[in-house]
Amino acid sequence: MAVVTAGLDEQPPSGGVVAVIEVLSGRLGNRFTTSAPVREQHGNTLTWLPNQPPDAVAFPLSTQEVVDIVTLCAQYRVPVIPFGAGTSLEGHLNAPLGGISLDFSKMDAILAVNTEDLDCTVEAGVTRKRLNEHLRDTGLFFPVDPGADATIGGMAATRASGTNAVRYGTMREAVVNVTAVLADGSVVKTGRRARKSSAGYDLTHLLVGSEGTLGVITDLTLRLHGIPETILSAVCPFETIEGACNATITAIQFGLGLARIELLDALQIKASNDHSDLSLEEKPTLFLEFHGTPAAAREQVEAFAGIAAENGGGKFEWAERAEDRNRLWEARHDAYWAARAFRPGADVIATDVCVPISRLAECVEETHDDIREMGLVAPVVGHVGDGNFHVLPLIDMDNEVEVAAAGKFLERLVERALAMDGTCTGEHGVGSGKMHYLRAEHGTGVDVMAAIKRTLDPQNILNPGKIIDLG
Secondary structure, three states: OOOOOOOOOOOOOOOHHHHHHHHHHHHHHHHEEOOHHHHHHHHOOOOOOOOOOOOEEEOOOOHHHHHHHHHHHHHHOOOEEEEOOOOOOOOOOOOOOOOEEEEOOOOOOEEEEEOOOOEEEEEOOOEHHHHHHHHHHHOEEOOOOOOOOOEHHHHHHOOOOOOOHHHHOOHHHHEEEEEEEOOOOOEEEOOOOOOOOOOOOOHHHHHOOOOOOOOEEEEEEEEOEEOOOEEEEEEEEEOOHHHHHHHHHHHHHOOOOEEEEEEEOHHHHHHHHHHHOOOOOOOOEEEEEEEEOHHHHHHHHHHHHHHHHHOOEOOOEEEOOHHHHHHHHHHHHOHHHHHHHHOOOOEEOOEEEEOOHHHHHHHHHHHHHHHHHHOOOOOEEEEHHHOEEEEOOEEOOOOHHHHHHHHHHHHHHHHHHHHOOOEOOOOOOOOOOOHHHHHHHHOOHHHHHHHHHHHHOOOOOEOOOOOOOOO
16 A cells, blocks of 8 residues: 555645654555545444544554554644444544544454463454454354454454353453553553452453543453354244343343344344345344253253243244354344345444343334334344344435434434433444433543543543543
8 A cells, every 4th residue: 555645635634743644654654645545444434424534544563663653643642543444333433633543454463372271362453253263273262243353452442242242241351451552652551361350450441442542452362262062053033022032031031051142123134134145034033042062052942942932932943054053143243234235325324222131122112113103214133132232224314304313213212221221332332423422321420431531641632532522
């Protein structure tokens, strides 16, 4: 990728950015660009929010290069926006104040795998799929799977989750420690490889979920798990959303070892049938997976089949062959693209909330009522095992009535989740898209967050305009 200067139709950078661009273009050569298409790509990808590109994009190779870039940007008060794979959904990657995007695609080394300790250390640009391919012959795997082939650094920054969370947890549980570059260019390593520690503040989990606003994560140590002896996947349609949710709650209360339990509503099933060449009944449907020994996994399948039947479940089909399981879960992970293809030309507003599982059926049903009342096309998918669900309104952005209805719908969705003692985002993160909900959710806790931000980043150069508005 060659270094190019801004085109005639581009806004030239101003102030200290000019000096930073001049220095970095000399230092990094073809790993630094001001190309308009590259900048636009790094300003916004899978979100309906307006594109706000950075002034330039840098591709560091090491923690030391990140230190050098951040130190230079701090000198000129130029924003720094970390970039992983571009799969975030709430405007985390936008550069509302301009600045330098740090693309970690070249920092993709797997530094160590400690099989006896069930952990590994990777650079921030390693993707989850590549990590699991590397681990396959060790008998271990990394379980957090947000669907997209996101980078590990980005997943930690947004505290990502996924279909395996009901059994294996989220990035909060998966990260042992991180190395991060702070706003003044100093480097902090937040812990050692010990499985637990009572030594000092929990800096690891301060940075996990901070979305690049407190530090730039450059490498991480992760917990790994043994690949299960037997994996069985299944699908089960239900007459109602309530029946599917109640079956989930009962299974969890009974202590079934569910590894995955996903809900797709009837509209999402229709979209997924079309996109992924499936032939499922167009009803609310659970996708499930069971891990364990051969006997234990089959016992779990049989137990859940009985629970499903008691809650209006239909024909229960299960798959043991890897190719059948992979086809099923690929369809689930492709739900976003299936929804997008369902209404060509429409933009997708991918959003999520999370509520206590006892309120999940009620929350989804009321959400469906809103969708019908407002005349929207909006499939629903959910990680029902932990009360998290996603809504994918398909909106014609040239239709003012639809855009207004979508805005009202999003407000009501979050208000409903908070009224049920839930959260405005279960796993997508805050970014710039959900900043205005934090006060309603956290109250004075937002002031504590702002105080931490000001202490660690007094110049507000680390991903400004995300999570906390410092004014």
